[in-house]
Amino acid sequence: MKKKDIVVIFIFFAVAAILWVLVNGTPGSVTEGEAVIYKNGEIYDVIPLTEEKTVIVEDGDGNRNVVRVKDGKAEMLEANCRDQVCVNTRPAQKNGESIICLPNRVAVEIRSTSKNEIDGVSE
Amino acid sequence: MNHQDIKRMTLAAILTAVAITLHFVESMFTLPVAIPGIKLGLPNIVSLTALYLFGPVEAFIILILRVFMTSFLYSGFSSLIFSLAGGILSIAGMSLIWNFRNRGFSIISTSVVGGVFHNIGQIFAAAVVMKTPSVFYYLPVLIVSGIATGIVTGIVSGSVIPRLSKIYHVDK
Numbered sequence: 072m073k074k075k076d077i078v079v080i081f082i083f084f085a086v087a088a089i090l091w092v093l094v095n096g097t098p099g100s101v102t103e104g105e106a107v108i109y110k111n112g113e114i115y116d117v118i119p120l121t122e123e124k125t126v127i128v129e130d131g132d133g134n135r136n137v138v139r140v141k142d143g144k145a146e147m148l149e150a151n152c153r154d155q156v157c158v159n160t161r162p163a164q165k166n167g168e169s170i171i172c173l174p175n176r177v178a179v180e181i182r183s184t185s186k187n188e189i190d191g192v193s194e
Numbered sequence: 195m196n197h198q199d200i201k202r203m204t205l206a207a208i209l210t211a212v213a214i215t216l217h218f219v220e221s222m223f224t225l226p227v228a229i230p231g232i233k234l235g236l237p238n239i240v241s242l243t244a245l246y247l248f249g250p251v252e253a254f255i256i257l258i259l260r261v262f263m264t265s266f267l268y269s270g271f272s273s274l275i276f277s278l279a280g281g282i283l284s285i286a287g288m289s290l291i292w293n294f295r296n297r298g299f300s301i302i303s304t305s306v307v308g309g310v311f312h313n314i315g316q317i318f319a320a321a322v323v324m325k326t327p328s329v330f331y332y333l334p335v336l337i338v339s340g341i342a343t344g345i346v347t348g349i350v351s352g353s354v355i356p357r358l359s360k361i362y363h364v365d366k
Contacts, residue, residue, distance in 0.1 A: 075298040076306070079291075083310050083341050091334035112325025169328040173320060174272070180328040 283315030305348030
């Protein structure tokens with residue numbers, strides 16, 4: 072490995088760190104938030120984080136996802152996709168945080184509902 | 195068609211076959227991490243090897259062949275857009291650094307750029323397919339994973355290329 076390789080690696084680390092701060096630098100858990108469930112890019116359901124609710128997202132092609140909102144967190148309980156990445160994703164609770172199931176084209180995104188919060192990245 | 199052309203064509207065909215196999219091997223297992231899209235990037239070893247043995251054009255052709263063949267063979271059409279977006283951006287970035295290979299950038303730089311650009315391309319494809327920008331939440335993690343996998347594939351390719359160039363001499 073040469074000196075310039077280290078520079079390249081360092082630059083990417085720096086970019087990643089800056090992006091990380093931009094994404095996660097916004098206030099932590101949102102109390103006044105909602106979980107927005109997208110199916111095929113369209114809003115399927117919106118659940119306030121204060122509620123406790125389980126939503127089953129199904130389509131005509133046999134794709135099935137089960138999303139649960141509880142204790143201010145949203146998580147993917149079940150998915151019949153093959154990779155199970157979304158099920159293994161940690162529960163989402165921060166503004167902009169999301170759980171994505173690519174094979175079934177389902178996304179769960181946390182959105183803050185309080186108006187004084189500035190978030191230029193996730194929206 | 196002279197001797198060198200035949201050698202080049204045969205080696206390119208073998209590399210394409212190896213790329214398809216590596217893609218398949220990679221799809222057999224998912225890494226135990228809770229972030230979607232993190233892969234070892236094994237097929238990238240072939241892209242790197244082709245780039246350093248032949249050049250960007252051949253590397254690009256091998257990539258396109260591999261992406262279409264694997265999509266038709268097993269991963270399905272829906273993965274085509276992801277593989278294409280990641281692969282093309284990756285080859286473009288690697289070709290850029292490859293141009294500076296005599297100015298202090300080793301294959302590790304090329305590979306890291308390839309790994310990171312591949313992940314960035316996939317994120318953009320995901321944003322288009324899912325119609326939500328929230329996938330960019332994963333970008334920092336995917337950049338770091340691109341660096342890590344890039345270093346690994348760079349080391350592997352770095353040891354493969356000198357051996358292969360004994361069979362195929364680069365006369366450019």
